[in-house]
Amino acid sequence: MKGRFITFEGTEGSGKSTQIALLAERLCSLGHVVRLLREPGGTPIGEEIRHTLKHSKNNAAMTAEAELLLMNASRAQIVREVIRPALAEGEIVLCDRFYDSTTAYQGYGRGLRLSEVKGIVDFAVGETRPHLTLFLFIPPEVSEQRRLARQGTLPFMRDRIEESDRHFFARVAEGYEAVMKAEPERVRRIEATGAVEAVRAAIWKEVAPLVATSPEHSWRREGGPYLSR
Secondary structure: OOOEEEEEEEOOOOOHHHHHHHHHHHHHHOOOEEEEEEOOOOOHHHHHHHHHHHHOOOOOOOOHHHHHHHHHHHHHHHHHHHHHHHHHOOOEEEEEOOHHHHHHHHHHHOOOOHHHHHHHHHHHHOOOOOOEEEEEEOOHHHHHHHHHHHHOOOOOOOOOHHHOOHHHHHHHHHHHHHHHHHOOOOEEEEEOOOOHHHHHHHHHHHHHHHOOOOOOOEEEEOOOOOOOO
16 A cells, blocks of 8 residues: 555544644645545445444444444445545545544443454454554543533534443543553554644654655545534
């Protein structure tokens, strides 16, 4: 693959949406072709799955196993429909969440067996792996404050996963720590409680060595209204 695949991870309220948009703008200003994606979602099929997982009024009885399989159904589609073709064309793919979220949320958070989670993820993504993953770290208490504040803001679309309790999110944070320890060369921790520009600079320090200047200049958005302006 000629392109570069960079994923963003973090607990709720870590600022991923803001920072991924800023990075896309910076890369485009340097002439790169950038594909901006989110998980779950990023394709017509994936966006329908996203609604079922997060926003549908009929998802209250969803089991952890169903959640795991739906997440990876969306992932299998975006890998084959979007990510692999974009990388083959030499694009830089930026994705808001990827399989590390599944390890943290469905593996640690939901308590599913990690070996089974890994097997399903491996089936969904095959050989498609990020070149770099940026984990935006904020303390659990900050994450909770931001999550609760977001839920109290109107208009707000219900999110089933954000309705989980603090014990669930504590396990998610533990999962991310395990991911970072397992692959320190790929997964880089970014302190994300500071000013937006400071976080942006820390991200660029990690990204700059990975990317090379391209003569093309384009920013392609995927996933419906996400990050539209």
